[in-house]
Amino acid sequence: MVKTIEANLIGTGLRVGIVVGRFNDFINAKLLDGAVDGLRRHGVEDDAIEVAWVPGAYEVPFIAKKLVESGKYDAVIGLGTVIRGATTHYDYVCNEAAKGIQQVSLQTGVPVIFGIVTTESIEQAIERAGTKAGNKGYDCAISAIEMANLVRVIEPVAVTV
Numbered sequence: 001m002v003k004t005i006e007a008n009l010i011g012t013g014l015r016v017g018i019v020v021g022r023f024n025d026f027i028n029a030k031l032l033d034g035a036v037d038g039l040r041r042h043g044v045e046d047d048a049i050e051v052a053w054v055p056g057a058y059e060v061p062f063i064a065k066k067l068v069e070s071g072k073y074d075a076v077i078g079l080g081t082v083i084r085g086a087t088t089h090y091d092y093v094c095n096e097a098a099k100g101i102q103q104v105s106l107q108t109g110v111p112v113i114f115g116i117v118t119t120e121s122i123e124q125a126i127e128r129a130g131t132k133a134g135n136k137g138y139d140c141a142i143s144a145i146e147m148a149n150l151v152r153v154i155e156p157v158a159v160t161v
């Protein structure tokens with residue numbers, strides 16, 4: 001019989017940190033609303049959710065690592081929006097945000113969820129922040145809960161009595 005290792009989407013008792021960029025915050029505020037909505041709807045208590053704002057997507061990994069190192073969170077979500085401009089700056093911001101978020105996860109063993117919307121246009125970003133393409137923040141909330149629970153399945157948390 002093949003053993004399947006999987007986790008549920010019950011967020012009750014989980015502690016989640018969210019790092020969100022101010023650059024393009026008219027989009028990111030919607031991503032944050034979606035993330036908080038997703039966490040709440042799956043049982044994460046409001047007092048178990050904390051939000052840190054940073055200047056832009058490039059700074060998300062740095063503060064995500066600080067949150068993880070605090071030991072206060074079962075998962076961290078990184079939110080931001082990078083919209084291509086006239087130069088190659090877009091590529092550097094996107095690539096470093098993605099690599100940085102992944103590195104924090106792998107270095108610390110705490111799930112850090114990639115919620116940076118990377119688009120060619122403002123319209124594409126709007127579509128992914130609660131309109132025709134859903135809400136990337138909500139999707140990240142679900143991923144954060146699943147990953148945090150999956151870590152607990154693989155590495156059971158010592159219960160202090």
Ligand SMILES: Nc1c(NC[C@H](O)[C@H](O)[C@H](O)CO)[nH]c(=O)[nH]c1=O
Pocket residue numbers: 021023024055056057058059080081082083084093
């Ligand atoms: N152009 C975008 C940025 N640029 C700013 C960088 O993220 C960073 O804050 C700056 O380079 C200082 O280190 N950030 C975004 O989140 N989205 C963009 O479209």
Ligand SMILES: CC(=O)[C@@H](O)COP(=O)(O)O
Pocket residue numbers: 082083084085086087088089090091093
């Ligand atoms: C993605 C960005 O950094 C962008 O806002 C920068 O625009 P530009 O490449 O026109 O300077």
